[in-house]
Amino acid sequence: MRPGWQRCFRGVVEREFLRFLRQRSRFFASLVRPLVWLVIFGTGFHSVLGVSRIPPYDTYVLYEEYIVPGLVGLILLFNGMQTALSMVFDREMGSMKVLLVSPQPRWYLLTCRLVAGVIVAVPQVYAFLACAWLWGIRPPPMGYLYALPAVIVSGLMLGAIGLLVSSVVEQLENFAGVMNFVIFPMFFASTALYPLWRLADADPVLATVAWLNPFSHAVELVRFALYGQVDSLALEVTVGVAVVVMALAAWRYDSGRILRRQLGTAAT
């Protein structure tokens, strides 16, 4: 990397924060979405679904309590896709070029964007956990501290997936497809809303899909951390997927494919 890489990082983070601050609705949307699940869905299924003693819980837990880590994952998932959306927006508006002609390696510039996205996501997660606390979902106090690294690692993985998605999606209009083909399948076919053993009872194939889904591992990483434990498999999978997907995204951005389509059709 060239000298000034720290300033470059600070600049990217600052811009992401400014962008976040001027989109106040984004903050509320990120909060309302999981709260709707918690308050309406969670209450609705409260008496239907209880969760028996499974790690990391040392007793039976209510359904609302079970889904909180999954909803943290939902915030991170949407935030990752928001990163993808803003990358595609920047590409269409031309400001992506300003980033790409900066004298730092492309992988580093993308990593700055990724980390900036996660830094913006962390306050959203804790605002949601505060609301959940008010709703009566109260993990051990130290869990809030232990959850921080898990939230960061999970956010990095989901943000990296978002960056890869942004390298594939050609236009903003295609983002409805991202909802249908990335967000919904990742969220619903995971352990965010139901434990794996329940899924296995209902449909072993779906349980396998959920087990293979990296989002499940991100959720489990946060779930265990909230209760002061480490799920080492979840940690390994989350870190591994983050590294591999980020490398793929960096390769796609570095290979000139991203702007090639745009330039090839727009102007020569």
Next chain:
Amino acid sequence: MSAPASALVVRDVTHAYSRTALDGVSFEAAAGEFVVLLGLNGAGKTTLFSLIAGLLNLQRGSIEVLGNRLPQQREEALAATGFVFQQPALDLDLTVAQTLRYHAALHGLPRREAEWRIEEELAKFDLAGRTGDLVRTLSGGQRRRIEIARSLLHRPRLLLLDEPTVGLDVPNRRAILERSRRLCREQDVTVLWATHLLDEVKDGDRIVMIHKGRIARDFACSASNRVADRFAEATTAEAAE
């Protein structure tokens, strides 16, 4: 290490999308030279700029910016180059100062130095006092001037401007052109100015005429070597073939 004689060396560059956009393009630009890259829409100017910027990967040929070969020394080349893209590349919801600070940070400028340079560049472009204004509230000409001021913040030795005056009124066009020429004269910056507008050329300018992806003419503009005639020759000769 002594500075290279040529600020930009483009050799035998060929690039194709679904069709060929550049075909064996070669030329050099010396330090402090004002080079007009003249060509019709679709001639290959933007593709050439994108290759120099490293936004596209070279398929054939070579490009050197101030002695730095692309893509191996891309970061070094980018550190010494300023870009003004054809399509405006501004975040409309940032203020002028935030826009320029972002660019300064991307180039690793210390904050205090960046603030000083921002003030200096804005003053040169008659935009002092607009630092707190949102970019979206500025006129087209002002936005273009912000982009040029931005491209100069890191003191580039090579400045690439891709049709920077498109859509601007005459006074704004004149001001931007004059400021760019002054950079060559006073600061020895090499300027590559892409345009399709003949009235932006003046006597003494070096003209590199690009047509259908090839260098059609490369000459110094003068009273006896009028650009309009040479442009007509180049484009009609192709049609006759």
